[in-house]
Amino acid sequence: MPSGIKDKVAILGMGCARFGERFGDDAEQLMVEAYGEALADAGIETAQIDAAWLAVGFDAMNVGPSGIPAAMALRLPNIAVTKVENYCASGSEAFRGAVYAVASGAADIALAVGVEKLKDTGYGGLPVRTRGTTFDMIGVVGSAPGNFAQLASAYQAKHGVAREDLKRAMAHVSVKSHANGARNPKAHLRKPVTMETVLNAPIIADPLGLYDCCGVSDGAAVAIVCTPELARSLGKTDLVTVKALQLAVSNGWELQGSGWDGSYFPTTRIAASRAYQEAGISDPAGQVSLMEVHDCFSITELVTMEDLHISPEGRGWREVLDGRFDANGANPCQIDGGLKCFGHPIGASGLRMIYENYLQLLGRAGERQRQDGPVFGLSHNLGGMPNQNVAAVAIVGLEGA
Amino acid sequence: MPNMPDESRREVGITAYGAYVPRRRLQRSAVHQAHAWFAPGLKGLAKGERAMANWDEDVVTMATEAARDCLGGEERGSIASLLLASTSAPFADRQNAGIVKEALNLSDAVTTLDAGGSRKAGTSALIQALRAVEGGAGETLCIAAERHRSRPASEAELLDGDGAAALLLGSDRVIARFLGAHSVSIDFVDHFRAAGAEFDYVWEARWVRDEGYLALAGKAIAAALAAFGLAGSDVDHLVAPIAARGVPEALAKATGIAAGTVADGLSARLGDCGTAHPLVMLAHVLETARPGEKILLLGFGQGADILLFEATAEIERLRRPLGVSGWLARGRSEDNYMRYLAFAGHLKLDVGMRAEFDQKQPLTALYRNRKTVLALVGGRCPRTGAIQFPKSEIGVPVDGVATTPHEDYPLADRPARILTFTADRLGYSPDPPGCYGMVEFDGGGRMVCEFTDVEPEALEVGMPMRMVFRIKAVDERRDFIRYFWKAAPAAGEA
Known part of the structure; x- marks a missing residue:
């Protein structure tokens, strides 16, 4: 039985963009808005981040593939950025990646970014998309x-x-x-x-x-995590x-x-x-x-x-x-x-x-x-x-x- | 020379029959009402109803249903060939009969053939098939189906009906013995449709009646009777698929056949199924034919085919299919002419952006998975007996233990019940709301599938369903049709 994650990682800072029909913004602005709040809350500089995870559910319809969109929008210092997708649970997946990186000791400070820009589809609700070659022959997209x-x-x-x-x-x-x-x-x-x-x-x-x-929205949210010891050394109580x-x-x-x-x-x-x-x-x-x-x-x-x-x-x-x-x-x-x-x-x-x-x-x-x-x-x-x-x-x- | 039986040939004939009629019945009064401003003359035809294919039905799916009705749960391994006659089959080059063969999960070692090009193709295919069976070709399934598209406000729009019939031909337990056939081929062009054209061009009805049905077909029937050594009065059922009122009766009179033998043309509730109609009417007659009765079947189109059958004592022992009567009894009145127009492709509705989803079919994947997709074959774990759709290399764990690779387990003919359902007004469906959910098969196995031929308000958990082969989606960019199985209410439901 693994000992688990309990109390091994602390949240150093978080941020969240205003959610809604952000017709005037790209995914970039949404990420920057949430990141700015999280960075200020954490009280650190971008250069202190060791690794990052990006969550996007419908990448083909907005930011495109890979972790690069987050690395570029936030100008991360050539660190590892991993894009994760696990349906609507992608945001939790990015958090898990960042938390596990800190718990393993591979990173002192890790970043989780989740973003979605859905209001470029032209209609309400989730985009209609393929669910794979086999599924499309025998499943119900609905x-x-x-x-x-x-x-x-x-x-x-x-x-x-x-x-x-x-x-x-x-x-x-x-x-x-x-x-x-x-x-x-x-x-x-x-x-x-x-x-x-x-x-x-x-x-x-x-x-x-x-x-x-629920409808669909544009928005982004960010978590910055580190060990409890590091959080305290950075002045968190x-x-x-x-x-x-x-x-x-x-x-x-x-x-x-x-x-x-x-x-x-x-x-x-x-x-x-x-x-x-x-x-x-x-x-x-x-x-x-x-x-x-x-x-x-x-x-x-x-x-x-x-x-x-x-x-x-x-x-x-x-x-x-x-x-x-x-x-x-x-x-x-x-x-x-x-x-x-x-x-x-x-x-x-x-x-x-x-x-x-x-x-x-x-x-x-x-x-x-x-x-x-x-x-x-x-x-x-x-x-x-x-x-x-x-x-x-x-x-x-x-x-x- | 007419083809006559002789002592050296084996006795062959029809060993089983089946039919299919789509559930919706378009009310002709609704059609007339919509066109009264433009074509008031249609009023004379505005009585009764005609069968109307659902949006997800075509010649291939209707042929499949008729064949399933014909075959029931019988072992299909002895079928050696399958013919499909139609002038409205969906593919010009991808054998339509071949798709039906896959849907019926027949052995790969069968001969398949599409027949078409004339409304006579149904009877012509039947003659060729019967002669092949006489020659030892083995059990043959002869199917005819039609989903004829006619121009809005045409007479054909009111007279046509969508439907299919299937006849199993063989030499064992024959229910209607084949006594012979006679054909004439004459380029009598009462109507035509060029390759790739949308609609028929139709000549004057009076000429067709006098020179076509009465003169050409009448003469052919007389010649056939003479060749068979029969008098008109020997015929017990005249199957003359002619929609024009009074013409079958006039034809009977002209050939000495008793007026009372004229078979029901099914115009009141079904309509004229074109190439399929001779077989549909024959299937209907076989429901009530008694041993010893002689049935004369006419096929008309650039000439005429005449076939003669005699019912045998076996007909009373045959398992009764749903048949034309059974399907007719299960109709649902449709008085929305706009829905008909949309289903028939005459009306391009604003289907919205959700319908823009690309339906491109990877043909490699379809070929690999053809038994899963086209025949609804699932899997069964040889160790635990667990049934699963689709089959997989590692089965769903039973009591925590993953099961071994599966053996084939056909699910198409297994009764099923609804486990979960919805009626979806958001996702794209050509006939909203799109109804779908999970069904569980009697004996095991389950799947999420679309429902068809259902009333959304009638859906409930536990509702008995049967699986049907239908159009899943159409790739309009590349003109490809994706078929799959859906659940429809079991006979007697909804």
């Missing part, structure tokens, strides 16, 4: 809402939930995220919405309506350290095996269990102060409450309606607005989640700051679709927790 909407059909059938009840629970997820996003100056969507608006919105992929779906980084990738069981009923994410369950163990968390619901989950669709967030072992299976929809995950609930989820309202620039999203948890742990989240002294912040970053995916769980927390 749309992201169509792929995730199927969770709802299976969840309803498995747990005997009426369509109207599930629609209301899903609507509550989105209403809550809009309320949270309204208090976040960097969020893409900052307008509160009512249950009525959400329930009456046009259907995108049955049963998901417009407000059950309150340290946020990495407690767990876990990634579980589908091997085809859901899609091709037998036994999966389509209503949950086995990968998320596996990654969460491993992450709690790595972080030394025995009572997730009691110990995890804040959750940033991959709410690409309301139904994803809802079933993820169960897959993270926070809600009992089949009870998530009721607990959503009871307000357990609201900003003032027992287990706040998406206190920054989530993918739904902060926005979803694919490559940046995993880092954006960690950014929010980092701010909250340090008491720097402004108007939306949770007041009860958060200790552990969990982020759940999912790539792919329910039947084939990459589930990343990262837990950061106060040093010593």
Whole structure:
């Protein structure tokens, strides 16, 4: 059993660009905006960075291949820059690369950059793209809402939930995220919405309506990490350290095996269990102060409450309606607005989640700051679709927790 | 000389039959209504309905369905050749019969042939196939299918119907004995369509009726009867695929065949399936033909083919396919003429940027994976029995242990049930909302696939489905059609 990553790496600084339809900016401006904030927060110079990871989900549609776009935009000093792509979990992947580099001793200070420039496609939503030669012959490309909407059909059938009840629970997820996003100056969507608006919105992929779906955004987020010792020597006092980084990738069981009923994410369950163990968390619901989950669709967030072992299976929809995950609930989820309202620039999203948890742990989240002294912040970053995916769980927390 | 049976030849004939009729039935009143401002004269034809192919159906897919209806779950290893007749097959050079052969997962050691060039091609192919079987060619599948495109506001638009029929020919357990055939070939041009042209050019109906059906075909029938040594009154079923009203009856009268023997032309609910229509009508007659009854089949087009069959006692023992009646009973009324126009390619809608996705098919990959893609063959682990689609070198682990390389396991004829579903209004579909989800096969195996011929509101977890061979996508830049399997409601559902 590996000893894990707990407390071996500290976050020295983070930054996040304003997310949204940044029609006036290239990926370059977005990266520079987030990087500038992170660099100032870390209190270092570019020359001090030893290695970097760049996350982009749809590179063919924006920055192009390789790590070079980040090296050039940020004028990194000819260090190793690796481009990573793991569907929508790419941002977590870049963070993992940087954290592991520091933990191994190969780098003193490492950089993770996530960026996505999606608003050059000419239409809303994710770009339609190939998923490989074999898949294109026998798979269903569909749309992201169509792929995730199927969770709802299976969840309803498995747990005997009426369509109207599930629609209301899903609507509550989105209403809550809009309320949270309204208090976040960097969020893409900052307008509160009512249950009525959400329930009456046009259907995108049955049963998901417009407000059950997050949009896509332009944006970037950056993390600079180093060892706790180095962070202290650089003058940091309150340290946020990495407690767990876990990634579980589908091997085809859901899609091709037998036994999966389509209503949950086995990968998320596996990654969460491993992450709690790595972080030394025995009572997730009691110990995890804040959750940033991959709410690409309301139904994803809802079933993820169960897959993270926070809600009992089949009870998530009721607990959503009871307000357990609201900003003032027992287990706040998406206190920054989530993918739904902060926005979803694919490559940046995993880092954006960690950014929010980092701010909250340090008491720097402004108007939306949770007041009860958060200790552990969990982020759940999912790539792919329910039947084939990459589930990343990262837990950061106060040093010593 | 007419071809007559003699003692030296083996008894051959039809051993099984099947048909296919697409689910949507375009209401002719809706067509007339749309054209009333321009072509009010169509009113006389504006009764009943015609079968209309879905956007993902063509001659290849309909032929495949008719063949599956004909073959049922029977062992297909004895089929030695496959013929496909049509004037509207999708490929001019990529054998259409060859695609059907792959979809049916037949042995590679079969002869395949496309027949076309005339509406008579269905009966001509049948004659050639029967003679080949007489000569010892082995079991032969003769299929005819048509998805004829006619110009909007033409009479043909109302008279046509899309459909297919398949006949299995052989010498074992013959249900309709082949008694002989007679053909005349005469360049009588009632209509024509140049190679590459979109639509037919059609001559005056009265001339076609008098000089074509009544004179040319009438004479051919008379000559055939004389050669068979039969009188018109010996015929129990006259299968005369002529859409013009009253003409089959007039033809019967002219040749001494009783008026009551004229087979249903299926115009009220199906329409004229062109090259396929003689075989479609014959398949329909075989549903009710009794032992000993004689069936005279006409094929017309630049001449005429006459075939004579006699039903045997075996016909009452045959497994009943869905057949023309079964497919007709499963129709869904379509009164949206715009949808028909779009499906038939007459109306270019603004499909949006999502439809710009490049559908280029790597032909190398299609060839490597042809059993997976075209025949829906999955895999089975010889050790655990686990079934998987597609098959793989290392199977999905069972109880934590990865399984060994798979053996072939055909899934196309396995019943399936819906596990997850959605109706997607965002992704591009020629018939939104695009419905898809995961299905699980009875006996094991699962896949995510598109659903077709479904009503979105009828979808539910557990719904019984059957797999169908359909067009997955069209590469419009290179004029290539990508076929794959989809799930459709099982017979009796939706």
